Amino acid sequence: MSFSIDALRAKPDDKINLSKIDTNATPGWDTDDRAGAEARTLELNTELERLQEVMWAQGTKRLLVVLQAMDAGGKDGTIRHVFDGVNPTGVRVASFKKPSERELAHDYLWRIHAEVPGNGEMVIFNRSHYEDVLVVRVFDLVPKQRWKQRYEHIRHFEELLVDEGTTIIKIMLHISKAEQKERLQDRLDKPHKHWKFDVGDLAMRERWDDFMEAFEDAINETSTESAPWYVIPADRKWYRDLAISEIMVQTMAKMDLDFPPSDDLEGITIPD
Ligand code: AMP
Ligand code: MG
Numbered sequence: 001m002s003f004s005i006d007a008l009r010a011k012p013d014d015k016i017n018l019s020k021i022d023t024n025a026t027p028g029w030d031t032d033d034r035a036g037a038e039a040r041t042l043e044l045n046t047e048l049e050r051l052q053e054v055m056w057a058q059g060t061k062r063l064l065v066v067l068q069a070m071d072a073g074g075k076d077g078t079i080r081h082v083f084d085g086v087n088p089t090g091v092r093v094a095s096f097k098k099p100s101e102r103e104l105a106h107d108y109l110w111r112i113h114a115e116v117p118g119n120g121e122m123v124i125f126n127r128s129h130y131e132d133v134l135v136v137r138v139f140d141l142v143p144k145q146r147w148k149q150r151y152e153h154i155r156h157f158e159e160l161l162v163d164e165g166t167t168i169i170k171i172m173l174h175i176s177k178a179e180q181k182e183r184l185q186d187r188l189d190k191p192h193k194h195w196k197f198d199v200g201d202l203a204m205r206e207r208w209d210d211f212m213e214a215f216e217d218a219i220n221e222t223s224t225e226s227a228p229w230y231v232i233p234a235d236r237k238w239y240r241d242l243a244i245s246e247i248m249v250q251t252m253a254k255m256d257l258d259f260p261p262s263d264d265l266e267g268i269t270i271p272d
Pocket of ligand 2 (some may be wrong): 072198201
C-alpha cells in the first residue's frame with residue numbers, strides 16, 4: 001500500500017500557509033496505525049537501497065535531497081532512518097554550518113555548488129542555500145535588497161542543476177513550536193544528548209514566527225515543477241520517516257534507473 005505524495009508537494013501556483021498545515025497530522029496514513037507505517041517504511045528502505053545501487057551502477061543520474069527544518073526538526077533522525085543501509089560509496093551527506101571566513105568571501109552559492117552530486121551520486125543536504133534566505137533574512141545578516149534577489153538566483157541555480165541531469169527533492173520538516181520545546185528539553189534532560197543542545201537555538205526559537213514567514217516565502221518562491229518542495233508534518237517521527245521514504249522511492253522510480261548495458265560481456269570466459 002502506498003499513498004499519494006502529491007498532497008505533500010507545494011505546487012508552483014500554490015501559496016502555502018504553514019500555520020494551516022497541521023504538524024501532527026498523518027496525511028495518507030491512518031494516525032493510529034504506527035506499526036503498519038513502520039513496517040511499510042522498512043519495505044521502502046529496502047527498495048531505496050536497491051534503487052540507489054542501480055543509480056550508482058548506472059553512473060549517469062544525480063540526485064540531490066535538500067533537508068530544511070527548525071532546530072530539533074528531525075533532520076539528523078531522518079538521515080539516520082530513511083537512508084539507513086544505503087551504500088555509503090554512492091551517498092554523501094553535506095552539512096552546511098555558519099559560513100567560514102573563506103566561504104563568506106565568496107557568493108553564497110559557491111560552497112553549495114561544490115557539494116552537489118556527481119554522476120551516480122545521491123547527496124543529502126543537511127541545511128543548504130536556503131539558510132541564505134532563512135536565518136540570514138531573520139537576523140538581517142545581509143540587507144533585504146540582497147536576500148530578496150536570492151529567490152531568483154536559487155530558481156536559476158536549481159534549474160541549471162536539473163538541466164544538467166540532477167533530480168532535486170526539497171523537504172521541509174514541519175514541527176510545531178510546542179514539539180520543538182519538548183525536543184529541546186529532552187536534549188537538556190539527557191546527558192547523552194547534551195552535545196546536541198546549542199544555546200543559540202533559543203535565540204532562533206524566539207523568532208519562530210519570523211522563521212515561519214521566511215520558510216513560507218522560500219517555499220512559495222522556489223517550489224517549481226522540476227525542483228519541488230514537500231512540506232512534511234513532522235511531529236510524529238514515524239510519519240515523517242514514512243512520508244520521506246515514499247517521496248524518495250516514488251521520485252527515484254521515475255528517474256529511468258537501470259543497470260548499464262552488459263551485452264559486450266557475451267562470449268567472455270574467465271581464464272583458469
Ligand atoms: P546545526 O546544523 O544544528 O549544526 O547548526 C548549524 C547552524 O549554522 C544553524 O544555526 C544554521 O542556521 C547556521 N547556518 C547555516 N548556514 C548559514 C548561513 N548561510 N548563514 C548563517 N548561518 C548559517
Ligand atoms: Mg543544532
